Amino acid sequence: MSETVYDLAIIGGGINGCGIARDAAGRGLKVLLVEQDDLASATSSWSSKLIHGGLRYLEQYEFRLVREALQEREVLLKIAPHIIHPLEFILPHDQHMRPAWMVRIGLFMYDHIGGKISLPSSRTVSFPDAIYSAGLASAHKRGFFYSDAKVDDARLTVLNAIAARELGADVRVRTRLVDGKRKRDANEWCLTLHDVDSQASTTVFAKGIVNAAGPWVKHLLDDTLRVPTTSNVKLVKGSHIVVPRIHEHQHAYILQNDDKRVVFIIPYEEKFSLIGTTDIEVGAIADAAKISPAETDYLLRAVNRFVAKPVLESDIVWTYAGVRPLYDDGSDNPSEITRDYVLKVDHDHGALPLLSIFGGKITTYRRLAEHALQDLKPFYPAMKNEWTDKVRLPGGDIDSVLKTTQIRAEQYSSLPADFLRRLVMRHGSRADSILNGVATLNDLGKTFGQGANLLCEREIEFFIREEWARTAEDILWRRSKCGLHMDNAEREQASNFIADTVNRLMSKI
Ligand SMILES: Cc1cc2nc3c(=O)[nH]c(=O)nc-3n(C[C@H](O)[C@H](O)[C@H](O)COP(=O)(O)OP(=O)(O)OC[C@H]3O[C@@H](n4cnc5c(N)ncnc54)[C@H](O)[C@@H]3O)c2cc1C
Numbered sequence: 144m145s146e147t148v149y150d151l152a153i154i155g156g157g158i159n160g161c162g163i164a165r166d167a168a169g170r171g172l173k174v175l176l177v178e179q180d181d182l183a184s185a186t187s188s189w190s191s192k193l194i195h196g197g198l199r200y201l202e203q204y205e206f207r208l209v210r211e212a213l214q215e216r217e218v219l220l221k222i223a224p225h226i227i228h229p230l231e232f233i234l235p236h237d238q239h240m241r242p243a244w245m246v247r248i249g250l251f252m253y254d255h256i257g258g259k260i261s262l263p264s265s266r267t268v269s270f271p272d273a274i275y276s277a278g279l280a281s282a283h284k285r286g287f288f289y290s291d292a293k294v295d296d297a298r299l300t301v302l303n304a305i306a307a308r309e310l311g312a313d314v315r316v317r318t319r320l321v322d323g324k325r326k327r328d329a330n331e332w333c334l335t336l337h338d339v340d341s342q343a344s345t346t347v348f349a350k351g352i353v354n355a356a357g358p359w360v361k362h363l364l365d366d367t368l369r370v371p372t373t374s375n376v377k378l379v380k381g382s383h384i385v386v387p388r389i390h391e392h393q394h395a396y397i398l399q400n401d402d403k404r405v406v407f408i409i410p411y412e413e414k415f416s417l418i419g420t421t422d423i424e425v426g427a428i429a430d431a432a433k434i435s436p437a438e439t440d441y442l443l444r445a446v447n448r449f450v451a452k453p454v455l456e457s458d459i460v461w462t463y464a465g466v467r468p469l470y471d472d473g474s475d476n477p478s479e480i481t482r483d484y485v486l487k488v489d490h491d492h493g494a495l496p497l498l499s500i501f502g503g504k505i506t507t508y509r510r511l512a513e514h515a516l517q518d519l520k521p522f523y524p525a526m527k528n529e530w531t532d533k534v535r536l537p538g539g540d541i542d543s544v545l546k547t548t549q550i551r552a553e554q555y556s557s558l559p560a561d562f563l564r565r566l567v568m569r570h571g572s573r574a575d576s577i578l579n580g581v582a583t584l585n586d587l588g589k590t591f592g593q594g595a596n597l598l599c600e601r602e603i604e605f606f607i608r609e610e611w612a613r614t615a616e617d618i619l620w621r622r623s624k625c626g627l628h629m630d631n632a633e634r635e636q637a638s639n640f641i642a643d644t645v646n647r648l649m650s651k652i
Pocket of ligand 1: 154155156157158159160177178179180181182183184185186187188189190191192193194195318319320321355356357358359363367380381382420465466467500502503504505506507
């Protein structure tokens, strides 16, 4: 039995749980975060990886959400310059779309609704354009340019968890909350945790709970904590396909399909294009385990309405699917259900709070955390004020990826510059912990894959020791995307090596 009484037990190691853990720990609360699988193993690695206001939400009058998201885009670009980067978008104008003047008004609002922006403003582009219509069929005569940003979603989640740990939070992965009740006599929540690997159970105590279980939010309330709620989530499946790069330039396309939905083509992992997403309401999380043939057809058809060289099913190198846990606002159309978040606080006569999160976006996680702690403030009067908007995330104390890579390339001249760049893009200034004492490639230990996407023993050990990685999947597909750049044989070799390294290192902890 653990004797510690935490101020706040956070259930769920997705972006919202990790973001709240960082914020709360920095305000002086004693925080526990439990994640039943890997950090970001659910919705927070299934996203389209955009830090965006969401142009299309303007049409749904979601002005609050768009304003907050655009303001956050500015904040996040500053606090995580290693993993968040500006992304130019081109919206080709199609005869089935709204008239050009209407699109221009929408883009004007998008440029201004969030206040001052550091990214380039929107404008019209005539096609053909050497860059901005690259890869498109010649049928389109013009397009619209606007700015947004892209993120490594899984790494953003992990960096928040690292920051929380650095501020004193106790972060436990592969640990599931299986039972919890309010103990009024002791004025504590009593929580039973299950270690997924050892099958052992532990009891911990907390003054309050944050239910950041994403798609499991309702299950946690109704079944685990037995605090029934009338609020509900709608599970809306979204799938993506990854294909070889559709054009060589750095911009993304936002394509309006003939059903009025939008589909993105986003430059991804240098060699690839990420295409998504779909919007399909499902009854259970398990129904969204993988992309369906109908979704694949839908995405291919949407893209092939616009591109010059048809994308074929045989071009697909990777797919992923997941569910959005959206707040049920009564809308029947999955694309129109609000993407905004709703926070609900349940308490026992002013004590033992339980705050549950419905909905949300990666983009707004930091503001969601601030709102959550504002709602919890009456229960923790000594809690400090907001602080996360100016403090960089771990590794984010760099000028830019370019400058930091140049400096590292001089320092480690025997290592390939593109490998160093990828390392900086994952770790920022923390890459130094991996490179410390390295003079030649051999010093990196065993390596897998090649070129920029080389995965080395040093980094594997770093992921296990410093970033809670416990399986090959954690490392190949979430801490890095090196798995995408390997063939089957390389993936198998890397997986076996990772499994051995986890066993070796974990037996010493
Ligand atoms: C297809 C798609 C595209 C998207 N695109 C974007 C985008 O481009 N930009 C954007 O801003 N947003 C996007 N989103 C939305 C964004 O991904 C989600 O809003 C966000 O990731 C939700 O994070 P979360 O922490 O609430 O949930 P999750 O990431 O799902 O985390 C919840 C965690 O709780 C854990 N958990 C559940 N029950 C327990 C338990 N009993 N004990 C311990 N742990 C438990 C789960 O294992 C899970 O890891 C997209 C979502 C989808 C699905």
